[in-house]
Amino acid sequence: MNTENPGCLTGVARAIALVVVLPLRLVWDALAWCFRQLWRWILAPVGRALGWLLHYLVVVPLQWLWEWVLAPAGRAVRWLLHHLLVIPLQWLWEWVLAPVGRAVWWVVDLLIVTPLTWLWRYVLGPVCRFVGAAVVWAWRIAGQIAGAVGRAIRWVLWNAVGRPLAWVYRVILTPVGHWLRTWVWEPLAVVGRAVRTAAGEVRTALFGGPR
Numbered sequence: 001m002n003t004e005n006p007g008c009l010t011g012v013a014r015a016i017a018l019v020v021v022l023p024l025r026l027v028w029d030a031l032a033w034c035f036r037q038l039w040r041w042i043l044a045p046v047g048r049a050l051g052w053l054l055h056y057l058v059v060v061p062l063q064w065l066w067e068w069v070l071a072p073a074g075r076a077v078r079w080l081l082h083h084l085l086v087i088p089l090q091w092l093w094e095w096v097l098a099p100v101g102r103a104v105w106w107v108v109d110l111l112i113v114t115p116l117t118w119l120w121r122y123v124l125g126p127v128c129r130f131v132g133a134a135v136v137w138a139w140r141i142a143g144q145i146a147g148a149v150g151r152a153i154r155w156v157l158w159n160a161v162g163r164p165l166a167w168v169y170r171v172i173l174t175p176v177g178h179w180l181r182t183w184v185w186e187p188l189a190v191v192g193r194a195v196r197t198a199a200g201e202v203r204t205a206l207f208g209g210p211r
Helices: 006-209
Strands: none
Touching: none
């Protein structure tokens, strides 16, 4: 290929680009023209018709309903609620409930709260504290007395029962037990073993040994 003639190469490149791009440009222009015609003769008229229908079938009736029905009804209901409920309740609270409540609280405070407060502060509180201190002191003293009584009972039981029993066990029962074990139980055990041995020999002599 002759690379010394750049004009020839440029012409070839432009021809190839034209061959490739021309169909794409034709398709693009055709699609754009079809879309413009579709928008001009179908989509735009249909959109305007739908907008007109929505405006006159939905928006205008809703505006009329709000302006001539809902808003007046809401104002009437609010006026009725204000004059038939809010104002009477305010008047009832201001002239009946609040004064009655203050009077009841004044009576309760005068006849119940104040006497009970005074009674607790000057009578029940000191008495409870005094009784509590007395109970704590009595509990502590009772514990000390109970401990002393317990120690005395243990001393009496030990000296009246435990010590004699220990002396009897140590001085009498233990020597008697040793004497019985040495002079009675051991000879009897020896005799028993001798008897068992003799009985076994007799059984063997009469009946023979184990088969």
